[in-house]
Amino acid sequence: MSLYPITNLNELPPGARKLTTIAGKPIGVFNVNGQIVAIQNLCPHELAPICVGRVDGTTLASQPSEMVWGRDGEILACPWHGWEFDLLTGQCLTDRRRLRQFEVKIIGDDVFVEVYS
């Protein structure tokens, strides 16, 4: 396993993302409300480049006839079919599939991702 430098925190403010390729793997690194996460840029449904999808919130469990919005900035929607994934856990909101996640290390202000190469 190797640590790869991605960017520094000043260049990845909350809500920002950076797309890169490490050891042949397409990877997206996101600042999710201050938490840095890294995922493979492949949707587990039909392999879309999911990291170019919209980041937003989603509707939350609520009472009948109510619509409650929440989790702003934590949900990534696939650009092909709109499946939603929790960026913090990788879990799809409507299916058992999940995004492949990578370990992130912050050293000083620099962001690194651990990848088996």
Ligand code: FES
């Ligand atoms: S390819 Fe991502 S939801 Fe279909």
